[in-house]
Amino acid sequence: MSELRLNPVTREWVIIAKERARRPEEFTRSYTPGAGSLQAYLKGCPFCPGNEEMTPPEKFRLEEEGKWLLRVVPNKYAALSNEGEKVRRRDGVKHIMTGVGRCEVIVESPLHNTSPAHLPLEHVENIIRVYRGRFLDAYRDPRVEHVIIFRNHGESAGTSLRHPHSQLIATPVVPVQFRDRVSASMHYFDDTGNCLLCDIIETELNDRARIIFETKCFVTFIPHAALSPFHTWIFPRRHCASFSGITDEEIGELALHLKTILAKLYAGLNDPDYNYVIRSSRPMDMENEYCHWYVSLVPRLTHTAGFELGTGMYINISVPEESAEFLKTVEVEP
Amino acid sequence: MSELRLNPVTREWVIIAKERARRPEEFTRSYTPGAGSLQAYLKGCPFCPGNEEMTPPEKFRLEEEGKWLLRVVPNKYAALSNEGEKVRRRDGVKHIMTGVGRCEVIVESPLHNTSPAHLPLEHVENIIRVYRGRFLDAYRDPRVEHVIIFRNHGESAGTSLRHPHSQLIATPVVPVQFRDRVSASMHYFDDTGNCLLCDIIETELNDRARIIFETKCFVTFIPHAALSPFHTWIFPRRHCASFSGITDEEIGELALHLKTILAKLYAGLNDPDYNYVIRSSRPMDMENEYCHWYVSLVPRLTHTAGFELGTGMYINISVPEESAEFLKTVEVEP
Numbered sequence: 151m152s153e154l155r156l157n158p159v160t161r162e163w164v165i166i167a168k169e170r171a172r173r174p175e176e177f178t179r180s181y182t183p184g185a186g187s188l189q190a191y192l193k194g195c196p197f198c199p200g201n202e203e204m205t206p207p208e209k210f211r212l213e214e215e216g217k218w219l220l221r222v223v224p225n226k227y228a229a230l231s232n233e234g235e236k237v238r239r240r241d242g243v244k245h246i247m248t249g250v251g252r253c254e255v256i257v258e259s260p261l262h263n264t265s266p267a268h269l270p271l272e273h274v275e276n277i278i279r280v281y282r283g284r285f286l287d288a289y290r291d292p293r294v295e296h297v298i299i300f301r302n303h304g305e306s307a308g309t310s311l312r313h314p315h316s317q318l319i320a321t322p323v324v325p326v327q328f329r330d331r332v333s334a335s336m337h338y339f340d341d342t343g344n345c346l347l348c349d350i351i352e353t354e355l356n357d358r359a360r361i362i363f364e365t366k367c368f369v370t371f372i373p374h375a376a377l378s379p380f381h382t383w384i385f386p387r388r389h390c391a392s393f394s395g396i397t398d399e400e401i402g403e404l405a406l407h408l409k410t411i412l413a414k415l416y417a418g419l420n421d422p423d424y425n426y427v428i429r430s431s432r433p434m435d436m437e438n439e440y441c442h443w444y445v446s447l448v449p450r451l452t453h454t455a456g457f458e459l460g461t462g463m464y465i466n467i468s469v470p471e472e473s474a475e476f477l478k479t480v481e482v483e484p
Numbered sequence: 485m486s487e488l489r490l491n492p493v494t495r496e497w498v499i500i501a502k503e504r505a506r507r508p509e510e511f512t513r514s515y516t517p518g519a520g521s522l523q524a525y526l527k528g529c530p531f532c533p534g535n536e537e538m539t540p541p542e543k544f545r546l547e548e549e550g551k552w553l554l555r556v557v558p559n560k561y562a563a564l565s566n567e568g569e570k571v572r573r574r575d576g577v578k579h580i581m582t583g584v585g586r587c588e589v590i591v592e593s594p595l596h597n598t599s600p601a602h603l604p605l606e607h608v609e610n611i612i613r614v615y616r617g618r619f620l621d622a623y624r625d626p627r628v629e630h631v632i633i634f635r636n637h638g639e640s641a642g643t644s645l646r647h648p649h650s651q652l653i654a655t656p657v658v659p660v661q662f663r664d665r666v667s668a669s670m671h672y673f674d675d676t677g678n679c680l681l682c683d684i685i686e687t688e689l690n691d692r693a694r695i696i697f698e699t700k701c702f703v704t705f706i707p708h709a710a711l712s713p714f715h716t717w718i719f720p721r722r723h724c725a726s727f728s729g730i731t732d733e734e735i736g737e738l739a740l741h742l743k744t745i746l747a748k749l750y751a752g753l754n755d756p757d758y759n760y761v762i763r764s765s766r767p768m769d770m771e772n773e774y775c776h777w778y779v780s781l782v783p784r785l786t787h788t789a790g791f792e793l794g795t796g797m798y799i800n801i802s803v804p805e806e807s808a809e810f811l812k813t814v815e816v817e818p
Contacts, residue, residue, distance in 0.1 A: 151565045152583030154657065162660045165583060167563045229501045229799045231485045242687050243680070244708050249486030249499060300790025308789025319791050323488065326496045327796025330664065346577070353576050374578050427794030448793060455642025456634025457653050459782060460761030462661025465563045 155375035158346055161334050164375040165465045172467055174476035177379050177451045179420035188263035188312060196226070197257045197313035209254060210283070212276055220276055221257040222284060225317070228253035236293040236322050250293050252320035256280055257313065265303065265314050267412035271484075274405035277316065281428065282401070286394050288320040289433050295324045296432070299393075304423025306450040332431075332441060339440035347442035351385050360474040363410055367403040370411050372474040378452055379468035380419070380477070382411055384445040391441035393430035408445070410482060415449060418480035423450040489709035492680055495668050498709040499799045506801055508810035511713050511785045513754035522597035522646060530560070531591045531647035543588060544617070546610055554610055555591040556618060559651070562587035570627040570656050584627050586654035590614055591647065599637065599648050601746035605818075608739035611650065615762065616735070620728050622654040623767050629658045630766070633727075638757025640784040666765075666775060673774035681776035685719050694808040697744055701737040704745050706808040712786055713802035714753070714811070716745055718779040725772035727764035742779070744816060749783060752814035757784040 152167045196204035199218070210222035224232060230251030237248045258277050259269060266274050281299050288297045301316040302309035338346040354361055354371050362382070363370040370384045384407050386400060396404065408426075415422055430443035458464055486501045530538035533552070544556035558566060564585030571582045592611050593603060600608050615633050622631045635650040636643035672680040688695055688705050696716070697704040704718045718741050720734060730738065742760075749756055764777035792798055 151568055152563055154581040154583055156579035158577050158579070160660065163581070163655075163657045165563050165655075167583075170561050170563065227504050229486055229499050229504065234485055243492050243683050244687065245490035245492070247488040247490075247497070249488055249501070296795070298791060298794040300794050302789045306787060308787040317790065319795075321497075321499075321795065321797065323497045325795040325797050326494065349577050353578065425790040425793050427790050429794065446793075453640060453642040455636045456651065456759040456761050457632060459759050459780075460632040460634050460763065461630070461653075461655065461659040463655065463659050 157373065157375040157377070158338070158350065159331055159334065162463055164377055165463065166375075166469060167465055167467050168469055170467050171469050171472075172379075174379075174418075174468065174473050177419055177422070177449075177468070179422055190261050190263050192262045192313070195262055195311070195313050197221075197255075197311065197315060198262050199260045205255075210280065212280065218260060219273065220259065220280060222280065223255050223257065225253035225255050230319065230321065247322060249322075251322050252288050252291065252294065252297075252318065254284060254288075254318040256284065256316040256318065258316060259314050262313050265412070265416075266301075266409055267416040269314075269409070271405055271409055274409045275401055278396075278401045278405055278408070281316070281318075282394060282396055284318050285428075285430070286433055288318060289394075291320065293322050294320040296321050296328060297430075298427060300425060300427040302425055304421075304450065307423040307425045328429075331429075335440040335442075345389050345440055345442050347385060347444065348389055351387060359471045362414070362474050362477045363407060365403050365406065367400045368407045370407050372470040372477075374470060376466055376468070376470045376473070377464040378448060378466055380415065380422075380449045380451065380473050381466075382447040382477075384408065384411070384447070385442070386444065389439075389442055390436065391431040391438035391443060392433050392436040393428050393443040394433035395436045395443075404445070406484075410484070411447060411477070413482035414477045414480040417482055418477060419449070419451075424448060425450070491707065491709040491711070492672070492684065493665055493668065496797055498711055499797065500709075500803060501799055501801050502803055504801050505803050505806075506713075508713075508752075508802065508807050511753055511756070511783075511802070513756055524595050524597050526596045526647070529596055529645070529647050531555075531589075531645065531649060532596050533594045539589075544614065546614065552594060553607065554593065554614060556614065557589050557591065559587035559589050564653065564655065581656060583656075585656050586622050586625065586628065586631075586652065588618060588622075588652040590618065590650040590652065592650060593648050596647050599746070599750075600635075600743055601750040603648075603743070605739055605743055608743045609735055612730075612735045612739055612742070615650070615652075616728060616730055618652050619762075619764070620767055622652060623728075625654065627656050628654040630655050630662060631764075632761060634759060634761040636759050638755075638784065641757040641759045665763075669774040669776075679723055679774050679776050681719060681778065682723055685721060693805045696748070696808055696811045697741060699737050699740065701734045702741045704741045706804040706811075708804060710800055710802070710804045710807070711798040712782060712800055714749065714756075714783045714785065714807050715800075716781040716811075718742065718745070718781070719776070720778065723773075723776055724770065725765040725775035725777060726767050726770040727762050727777040728767040729770045729777075738779070740818075744818075745781060745811070747816035748811045748814040751816055752811060753783070753785075758782060759784070 205223040212220040360372045426447040431441045539557040546554040694706045760781040
């Protein structure tokens, strides 16, 4: 029989379809998407060196010996405009607001054919350091209410541009999804006196069955109520509500966790498409006792359907403990 | 500049990316998925006549002259088991429940190569009547807390079986998504004294810009804050919290709306993949003053990415008013 497990962060139940579940290796991509065979430079790619004029004027660059290692540029096809005033209006049930905010692209490398799974560890550190800088910078904009940093890898994860890049979107409103999670954590704190995520870390370290990788500052694991196959959480052990509070030591370790899990997915499942997001409170809410920032990684291995649309619940056709065991044994170079 | 619009049902803002928006006809499928060229009978299809033993024992059938027109069978690959007791247990932050409930398949026709867009109107009525019957039947199970009826059309909508069918899933818990929507409607009712959906209908009928089709009992329109291209709502004009309260007259009209919108999508966008769901309260909550059942239809024309995952907000690269205008002008046979 299948099992329902509660995701304590969203308070939504997940159906772990144990009977229908596939073995971890069955999620391996059957074809090679060509990342390995891509060339290091692609003519016409807006993110390749030499094509800098194809992007809007740069916001930031990291250089070495006169060459850039990483660039931050506004998204040319931005969904939200960096210019203009934030104006709300209301007409009965219709609430409308001007589409202001920020959409930035973090071009992670001059090389077209790499990814954080393959970049040197020090360079993944650079990327995370730039995430922190841009995160802080975006919140200085008074029109901005919420900032999300994410990475789309592969077509089914919503990107068509192969050149390695992450994105930052700063919205002029706070997402209800974020409010709901804060509210759930707050009630948990009021009921127990503890931070929910701190308690989850403790539970996972006691259980051990879903842990993939742990170091002094971080734990990478498959959640007990994983939404989908190989859904992975990277939790900082130290309680801190905002990603902006990440220390230099933690940046080094997060780089190691991110590179390791992405390399394990690449090697174990043949370069699956994925999204990862940094879920975080604002810098000014850093001291909040019940919010705890983290990274959520979702490989795109299955489709959602009418059930997920109609209920918000998920059917996971993999067993979290089996996925964790599988990834734990995939060997990758440090 | 793009525009943010509030979805009053979910209270989540949607980014209508007007500048990046594509014209309605640009969402037309570039290849024909082969529905038209499919044969009426497929050897080995578990839902084709003659293969009845390939499905678990039938729950219901509609017959004419000794031949079935429609069958309801348990899903052979059910995510929730119809057998067994509902048992909850808790271990710290881990909440677990036995996976009991119902997963039924409504085989809509003996013909392999049809769909509600092409079936005779009287037969679409049959399907909706069977939806009502199964909906009521599922709620008689004391383990069931919530029932969702939905249809997945096409691979990106989560189905691999072409034979026309809908599904019913009855869960042993109430989805948080449902609770959150009820709560939003309740607060709206307390603030205004009105049902939110009744007010939305009134607004849409005043605006007229997003209405595709309206009759005595139903209004079909693109929501002001549509989540994605051609996202469509079918609202009953009469306030009623539960789909189980649909009258025979309303069944006839809902069939007309469903067939019409699906035929318009088929003709206008070359058979796009889609999901539709019936969003409804329980039969016993029929008299609720602030809940209002409806049908939500989501064509699968774009991918969600890290932004949607990380915020729950959507970026819609179409303009609702343009989508409505486009569908209004697509001619289909009644």
